[in-house]
Amino acid sequence: MMNDNNIKNAFKAGIWYTISTLLVKSISIISTPLYTRLMSTADYGISATFNTWYALLFIICSLNVGYSIGRAKIDFKDDFDNYIGALQIICACITSILFGIIFLFFPQMKSLIGLDKTAVICLYIYVLFGTVVSIYQGKYRFLYQYKQNIVISVFISIATVIFSLLFIVILPQKYMGKIVGTTLPMLILGIMFWIVAIKNKTLSIKKEYYTYALAFSIPLIVHSLSIYVLGQSDRLMIKYFCGDHFVGIYSLIYQYAILITLITNSINQAWNPWFHDNYALKNYELIKEKVIPLIAFGCYIGIGCIAVAPEAIKILGGEQYMSGLQAVLPIALGVVIEFVYTQYVIIEMHLKKTTYVSIGTVVAAIINVLLNYLCIPRFGYIAAAYTTLVSYFMLLMMHHFISRKVLGVHIYKDKLIYAMLTITVLTGIILSNLYYHIFIRYIIIVGISVVFLVYNKEFIIDKIRRKSR
Template sequence: MKNNIKNDSGVALKAGVWYVVSSILVRAISIISTPIFTRLMTTEEYGNISTFTSWYSLLLAFCTLNLTYSIGRAKLDYKDKLDDYIGSMQLLSAIVTFLFAFVALTFIEPLSKFMELSELALVLLIIYLFFSPAINFFQNGFRYRYKYKENVAIAWYTAISTVILSLGLMLFTDWNRANCRMLGIVIPTILLASIFWIKSFQRGNLHINFEYWKYGIRLSGPLVLHTISLNILAQSDRIFIAKICGQADAGIYSLVHNYGVLISIITNAVSDGWLPWFHDSYFTKKYDEIKRNVKWVVLLGCFVGLACVALAPEAVMILGGDRYMSGVYCIPPIVMGILCQYVYTHYVNIEMHLKETKYISYGTIFAAILNIILNAFFIPMFGFVAAAYTTLFSYICLLFIHFFITKKILKVNLYNNWFMFGSVAITFFVVLILTFSYSYILLRYGIIIIGFLTFLWLFRNYIIRFLNTWICKKK
């Protein structure tokens, strides 16, 4: 079986580069459009959109049973039947979502009040939850086959169509602008997902297969609590702020949080390219190659995080203006939390490959509960800024938990742990200096120049290789 596995590092690297570049460009569309949306909507309306997306992220794991997580391993165990496997998972996810929709619509009035959403917004949320998983399943199928062009096309379609439709509805109708934004997100999803449903039906992949269902639930089932807890960890801040401080503060925190997690656009893209290669390499016991390459992956995340923190004051001013500047000091802890998540994901990858997913949930549940307790205690005392620091502390705990699980419980010592933790610690120290320098622009820009030159020096070989490849193609 090992000899038949597609483990071409060149293909994986090419796919990873395209994921990163495309994700940056797609995110650029979102960044460019954000100042338009923040100026067309009030902070309360922007907060309503934040609440809508927060509930979507929270409920998606439940509706899909996290079955997309099983595709990477299923590629190895059902290598000749992956399309059938994905289609069967897609059908199972739709059945679960339909049951949820039935319950939600039955109790729509009390549920909409609890979720701080209008009844229309709740209906749109249910529709969004039903259609979007089909896109996720197809994207994962493309990703684990290194079909980056298809994934890039989906990303571009989603980014452009949602922005254009949202702005069109806001500018050419007199509807509530928050509802216009929600419709702008949901309608393009329905159109693309419908195409994927038709394709799955035409190929005969939509069928009940209890062997696949048992496999997927056994592998991904424990991760439902993990992902729900992770989303509580990531999204509960805004829900707490909306209830304790009001929708206006939730809107401010949402904007700076969206900028702060800019690092995740790149780190997630890198992870998307890395994970299929990791599964194949670990399966074929190429441990030294993994250990060598993961260092550069971690370093890239550290530099991206530093750049995000360094340019935070200018970014918030451009994206939101003076009304949102009170949230700028939330960005450093938000970024460092995302970096901790990025690093511990490498330990989680080991747990997933070994099918020990139950351990992943234990740590995340603990961190989510801890974050809720800390939010309930500190947000009323210190305001919405406290939410960024409580989340950072929870992510730090998760990093140590997953390190402990892989090394002490699973007895796997794949990485250079001193390097992994040392990189995070040094980045923490530089972030503290950058945060202090927000009031001293010359000092901050001096640090930015030094950091950029350091990045160019460390990654010079990769940059030269990329430029040579690009120049050769031009010729």
């Protein structure tokens, strides 16, 4: 149980993380129309492929050691900085070994990777220093040093836009301009953190740190890779079956739809610590009561995202991306369902049944890949959005079953939760069929907003009062 001071620090950090996330995402949204107008859809697709490979290789090269930082702060409280230094060495070694193999067999792997050698060199730099930056962000997060974390996030966001626009204009290959611009900020920060570690002599080779980090983190690699497959593999398979042009369109649509996670992630940052504390105190009725308005809010944000999609896509990408509009509905619904199933996952986490978390994610990832393989060649790139939706729904079903039938936990109003999801799906379908009737569409969303505010006014007033204290 956290003391009052830690609760205040956590709450303050949560508010500032939310603000900084909104700021960083706003910068990303504002810059997206610039990228899409300076780059072809194929160039935009190649840069998206670069980011997709980064997400995969980050998991492999970091070995998920960042997951161990929170617990290590307690177990190594007197030499926490040395532990962080040990994580730096682990990530640097794994990254260099893996990319050494990639460069050695690059002629054979080039068609699989889908990037030229210069882009892969940038990818190596990005992963090498990106893992280090992530480790320090984890350190600052668990020490409640949110100011340092915010500075890092804002710097990366602003510098990436500036460098990317500069190099897109300068370089003949526009996708390389975006890739170089993305890599440079991470290179600058990574070098800085290495200099700090060397100066402070915290680069430890103590065996205890390595065994601790690897024992804690390696079992979670399967889970992280499966999450990656669910979130990223669709773009790789679209590239393989349809080409870079359609990867570019799908990536922009996906980037828009997952804006919902700005809100849902902020909710979870505040909800998760509160849930753990109250579950430990057996305040089950309180949890049952409080989770409903949170899920309702997530559903409302999802509906709003679907409702304004035509105008948003036109602003972000222009007419050349409007053909992907029909992918917004399934992607947005998938994100909402993801938010709901995490409420069941947190039960498994609290009870330390993390094996169930991995099993569910692996099964969903396998289903996603198989459905993509079968459906994308037949129905086109839009099929990837629907296969992802199906996979997330499978995850919800599995974690619901695990929490109720396997673990015997009954703390949610499940029927009400599924009723809210059903209403969200039906409303989303109606709105997506009104994309060319803007007036009717906005009348509906205004009406939904009024209903939401009326039914949740007590919850909203309570949150406002808490923030004003």
